Amino acid sequence: MGSSSHTSKIKRGKDAVALDIIAYGFCGIIALVCLVPFIMIVSGSFSSESAIIQNGFSLLPQDFSLEAYKTVFKDPMVVFRAYGTTIGLTIVGTVLGLLLQTMTAYVLSRKEFEWRNQLSFFFYFTTLFSGGLVPYYVLMTQTLNLRDSYLALLLPLLFSVYNLLIMKSYIVGLPDSLIEAAKIDGCGEFRILFRIVMPLIKPALATVGLFIALAYWNDWYNAMLYIKDTNKYPLQYFLYQQVNDIEAYKKLLANNAAGSAVSAISLPTQSLKMALTIVVTGPIVLAYPLVQKYFVQGITIGAVKG
Numbered sequence: 001m002g003s004s005s006h007t008s009k010i011k012r013g014k015d016a017v018a019l020d021i022i023a024y025g026f027c028g029i030i031a032l033v034c035l036v037p038f039i040m041i042v043s044g045s046f047s048s049e050s051a052i053i054q055n056g057f058s059l060l061p062q063d064f065s066l067e068a069y070k071t072v073f074k075d076p077m078v079v080f081r082a083y084g085t086t087i088g089l090t091i092v093g094t095v096l097g098l099l100l101q102t103m104t105a106y107v108l109s110r111k112e113f114e115w116r117n118q119l120s121f122f123f124y125f126t127t128l129f130s131g132g133l134v135p136y137y138v139l140m141t142q143t144l145n146l147r148d149s150y151l152a153l154l155l156p157l158l159f160s161v162y163n164l165l166i167m168k169s170y171i172v173g174l175p176d177s178l179i180e181a182a183k184i185d186g187c188g189e190f191r192i193l194f195r196i197v198m199p200l201i202k203p204a205l206a207t208v209g210l211f212i213a214l215a216y217w218n219d220w221y222n223a224m225l226y227i228k229d230t231n232k233y234p235l236q237y238f239l240y241q242q243v244n245d246i247e248a249y250k251k252l253l254a255n256n257a258a259g260s261a262v263s264a265i266s267l268p269t270q271s272l273k274m275a276l277t278i279v280v281t282g283p284i285v286l287a288y289p290l291v292q293k294y295f296v297q298g299i300t301i302g303a304v305k306g
Helices: 002-008 014-044 049-055 069-072 076-109 115-126 133-143 149-158 161-174 176-184 190-201 202-217 221-226 235-258 259-266 270-299
Strands: none
Touching: 002 014, 014 270, 049 270, 069 270, 076 115, 076 149, 076 161, 076 190, 076 202, 076 235, 115 161, 133 221, 149 202, 149 221, 161 176, 161 202, 176 190, 190 202, 221 235, 235 270
């Protein structure tokens, strides 16, 4: 107790204090610079279209307007249905993706598995070459018959070699004595994985889980290729369609007559894009703080290994 209290009373030198001030000041400036674009997005979403066209974007709303949000939520049930599709795909895809990639990484990390190098090369090889878009499209639509199916949105993002490498690197770093002791106690492979390995790789699970969730949340390309039923549109593709529709309508009005050009200018396009950005990124941004402490550990896996 005496030594600890003595240590706590040691005064830091002026050079250490100055270094802290410089470091925190620099980090604060960088944080503000990164925050400015987000503030401008929020401001632009509450600005009128004409004000943005005349003055550009600013840190404060210009000619305050809710027209962009009214356009987004003109049919609330459609938006909520798209939200439900995206949330469902994100949850199911993240859980299944974590399970598959953790199990695969665990198998490839076991030294007693004699085919681990061959399978590792197989996974790595798929990152260098692919069959191309046309064969992949034919496989999904004709061979697997997944057109207008939620599986067409779920399966393509379910497995990632990059995430597999992150998971494998972390599992390899676990002591072999833990697994050997568990086997001596009579544990099977599944029990070792779920009761011993997974609780010890929470940073990797959080990192890979966030990557998978972001991939599902931001996916619109697969919906464009395989989904024609508007009731099955995920959020990103639904909002992407909204922007395209309003831009096409705006061009049509502008080309018809001079009188229509005025109404075309009043249609929200830039402010709509800003509002859509808020609607799309809000939930996923709020989810990041929940995994932040694990994410920083997981993304630096292997950084100090020799």
